[in-house]
Amino acid sequence: MSEAASLYGQEHVQRYRETNGAVGHIWRNGAKVLLLTTMGRKTGKPTTTPLIYEQAGDDVVALSGMCRAPDGAVEDGLTVVRRDWRRRGVAEALKRAKLAWATANGVDRITTWTQRGNDGMRALNERLGYEYRSVSITVRASLEQLRL
Ligand SMILES: CC(C)(COP(=O)(O)OP(=O)(O)OC[C@H]1O[C@@H](n2cnc3c(N)ncnc32)[C@H](O)[C@@H]1OP(=O)(O)O)[C@@H](O)C(=O)NCCC(=O)NCCS
Numbered sequence: 001m002s003e004a005a006s007l008y009g010q011e012h013v014q015r016y017r018e019t020n021g022a023v024g025h026i027w028r029n030g031a032k033v034l035l036l037t038t039m040g041r042k043t044g045k046p047t048t049t050p051l052i053y054e055q056a057g058d059d060v061v062a063l064s065g066m067c068r069a070p071d072g073a074v075e076d077g078l079t080v081v082r083r084d085w086r087r088r089g090v091a092e093a094l095k096r097a098k099l100a101w102a103t104a105n106g107v108d109r110i111t112t113w114t115q116r117g118n119d120g121m122r123a124l125n126e127r128l129g130y131e132y133r134s135v136s137i138t139v140r141a142s143l144e145q146l147r148l
Helices: 009-018 090-104 119-128
Strands: 032-039 046-056 059-068 074-081
Touching: 009 032, 009 046, 046 090, 059 090, 074 090, 090 119
Parallel strands: none
Antiparallel strands: 032 046, 046 059, 059 074
16 A cells, blocks of 8 residues: 555645645545645634545546544545536545545544435435434524524
8 A cells, every 4th residue: 555545634634745745645546635725714723634636627526525533433524526527426436435545544433424405415325335323403493483
């Protein structure tokens, strides 16, 4: 396995920066990785995360992330595919790359989230073998409607 294939999270960000991407741009199974830096809305602090991406020509057509919570739980994070590239197996390929990495790196449980109405992601998660565990229900009302 190449050095890059075992990198994850902040370790991945550090090696990528040290080598200007020579180690870390090409990850597992040939998946390409970019570093995304976002600014915290409240903290104003930058956070950099490695994200898998796929290109068509010069355009980025898909992104897919994976993260580890402070308690060690690994999450198969948000995957987004540009509309004109959907239903060509791009999301499935990106998610399979993440799951292959997790398996090879001793992760024994992985969680992902989606919502009712997102039939595409639900179908894909089911195809990949995810099983439903916790269901969260969000209710919302304006304060005027509530009997206080
Ligand atoms: C969900 C999303 C990432 C799927 O990307 P994609 O590249 O089109 O997915 P794939 O081509 O890999 O699809 C693999 C399988 O998933 C299922 N699937 C994907 N989109 C579907 C849809 N709109 N309706 C039903 N099933 C769908 C199918 O089983 C599909 O296999 P098939 O094409 O052989 O039938 C894409 O629609 C997207 O970017 N949506 C907006 C962002 C989003 O909702 N992300 C997830 C948040 S939880």
